[in-house]
Amino acid sequence: MEHPQTGRDVGSSIPIPAILASVVALALIVGGFYGYRMLSGDQAQHEILIATGSETGTYHALGKALGRVLEGASVVESAEVLSTGGSVENMERIDGAGGGADLAFVQSDTPIGNNARLVTPLYNEVLHILVSRLDADEIRSVYDLRGRRVSLGPAGSGTRQLSKRVLHHFGAEVGEDLALLPVEAMAGLIDGSVDAAFILSAIPSRMVTELAEKDAIRFLSLGDAQEFGNESDALALVFPSIRGTTIPRSTYVRLPEEPVQTIEVSAMLIARRGLGTDLVRTITATIFERRLGSAGLEEADLAVVRRIREDYRPGSVTIPYHRGAVAYYHREEPAFFVEYAEAISLGLTLLVGLYSGYIALREWMRRRMKNRIDAYLLEVESQSADLASLSLEKLIEHRDALDEVRHRAFSDLVSERLLADESFTIFQNHLRDEFAAIEARIQEKTTSG
Numbered sequence: 001m002e003h004p005q006t007g008r009d010v011g012s013s014i015p016i017p018a019i020l021a022s023v024v025a026l027a028l029i030v031g032g033f034y035g036y037r038m039l040s041g042d043q044a045q046h047e048i049l050i051a052t053g054s055e056t057g058t059y060h061a062l063g064k065a066l067g068r069v070l071e072g073a074s075v076v077e078s079a080e081v082l083s084t085g086g087s088v089e090n091m092e093r094i095d096g097a098g099g100g101a102d103l104a105f106v107q108s109d110t111p112i113g114n115n116a117r118l119v120t121p122l123y124n125e126v127l128h129i130l131v132s133r134l135d136a137d138e139i140r141s142v143y144d145l146r147g148r149r150v151s152l153g154p155a156g157s158g159t160r161q162l163s164k165r166v167l168h169h170f171g172a173e174v175g176e177d178l179a180l181l182p183v184e185a186m187a188g189l190i191d192g193s194v195d196a197a198f199i200l201s202a203i204p205s206r207m208v209t210e211l212a213e214k215d216a217i218r219f220l221s222l223g224d225a226q227e228f229g230n231e232s233d234a235l236a237l238v239f240p241s242i243r244g245t246t247i248p249r250s251t252y253v254r255l256p257e258e259p260v261q262t263i264e265v266s267a268m269l270i271a272r273r274g275l276g277t278d279l280v281r282t283i284t285a286t287i288f289e290r291r292l293g294s295a296g297l298e299e300a301d302l303a304v305v306r307r308i309r310e311d312y313r314p315g316s317v318t319i320p321y322h323r324g325a326v327a328y329y330h331r332e333e334p335a336f337f338v339e340y341a342e343a344i345s346l347g348l349t350l351l352v353g354l355y356s357g358y359i360a361l362r363e364w365m366r367r368r369m370k371n372r373i374d375a376y377l378l379e380v381e382s383q384s385a386d387l388a389s390l391s392l393e394k395l396i397e398h399r400d401a402l403d404e405v406r407h408r409a410f411s412d413l414v415s416e417r418l419l420a421d422e423s424f425t426i427f428q429n430h431l432r433d434e435f436a437a438i439e440a441r442i443q444e445k446t447t448s449g
Helices: 016-040 058-072 087-094 158-170 182-191 206-213 231-238 277-290 299-305 323-329 341-382 392-414 422-448
Strands: 047-051 078-082 103-107 116-132 149-151 176-178 196-201 217-219 243-247 260-272
Touching: 047 058, 047 087, 058 078, 058 103, 058 260, 058 277, 058 299, 087 103, 087 158, 087 260, 103 116, 103 158, 116 158, 116 182, 116 206, 116 243, 116 277, 116 323, 149 182, 158 196, 158 231, 158 260, 182 196, 182 206, 196 206, 206 217, 206 299, 231 243, 231 260, 260 277, 277 323, 341 392, 341 422, 392 422
Parallel strands: 047 078, 047 103, 149 176, 149 196
Antiparallel strands: 103 260, 116 196, 116 217, 116 260, 243 260
């Protein structure tokens, strides 16, 4: 009779080569993962390109300051600052056009590219509609710009885009659309070759201050600053990224002489979507924790930097945040295990309770199986007899009774009411010995008879 296999049979062991192969495979997977991270992640980003604006503008000054701070803090080895036409071109570069860019300064009303992700809003940019003092008596409203020589901002700039949007909204067609750089528009306002100019800048604007000091300009207002429902309010309703605002009286030397109603947008720092998460998180931290004030900025630009505040409100912006910036803004939120400590503790308690219950149930089942096999052993013992005194008929009955016990025991084994353990082996050996003794006695009786 064959013995049932136990849990300690040779077939249940794991070959050593298989274990070694598993360890090697695991090491290759882990090594490949970290190798990929090293090659494709932030460690490979040694240089970045920052798209700004005209060399005389605030964007360019802030871009240079940011580059110096990032290099000084060893965030990157090199930060190249690129002078561009402005927001529109910068957004195109973030999308990969014109040689691409890693970071860029843009206005909040710039059409969003698919590759653009927000790092942080920076400050508000106010639209200054300036009129040459020589033409101030004739140009008193935005409608008076019809037929005039007007600088709407350089090609590719957010200023130009916003200026054309304003003029189109009010149906004012200029006589000559001048795509001038801010310094060129400034010179034109002074000598009278430019009737009006749209300049988008933070307050105070260094350029506007210089013009005001020379008494070369007057301010054009988009409606009465004291009146609700003026032209600036209309623009804010039509264009969600635009807000109405006021340039207070005497902001620039003694100008404007009365409060000027105008509009504003937000200046933002954006990054290309594929820029490394850890790198963008560090850049965001650098902006708010190190600041840019010590990076050689002039006083007017320093005034702008001082107004930069951490303001993470995803619902108030139209560009999705970069995941690296989000990681920085969430830095003070409790870690997952801290935040959900009570739930995790309850879960672990339940798991421990379930495991303890499982252990108790398993031990109870083992004891029950042990009692069952002990009962079978006792039954075999109870049917043992002095075989020499039994007749052939009784020997056959005794053999049939033991066979019935064996059948019930093996049925219980198949239905997992018994374990194929050492106790079952003892039972099986004892039963086999009894069968052998009975068969020998039957053979003896048959031969002698």
